[in-house]
Amino acid sequence: MDSPILFFLIIFLFTVITNNATIIQAQVDEYGLEELASDDFGSPMEMNGRSLLWHRMFKYYISYGALSANRIPCPPRSGRSYYTHHCFSATGPVHPYTRGCSAITRCRR
Template structure:
């Protein structure tokens, strides 16, 4: 009788240990899958592999970057009224005005005639 009473807690203990190990295996398998996914993805994408014509400052073929001077507050990247385009790679080396801005006078702009 005592052996039967001792057998029940031992079986219950074995059952809980087996279910706990199954949960631990599932958790380890999930973690293993996430690590494999991260290792399979390349960290650096090649420019030739891109099929879309998306605009990006980092992945552009010429690799232009925004300078710290352009990022500072209240500062224009090119000298004002120089006529040089803001969209050139280096507006200080560019010579001459590019499409100088001229506008007509209208009632909307309220300029003097």
């Protein structure tokens, strides 16, 4: 290194970056993510940063109703496709899936 100023600048930047880095340890339990307790609580500024980080990362969630077994998103026999977005509030015409008759489907001709 030619200049001691450059060396000290690199050391200073490394120190600032490592001090401001936030490491969040979490474990997955039965109901979702839970932050592991730590001995140091950090400064108030650090806690606000963590809070904002968690809100940015976990903006969307899956409801308990969606996770329950044997549930379909649309009412049965409504004619709405399984893939219709918001099928409960959809008001457009229903286009049920139809196919031709064959011996396997046992439909009348």
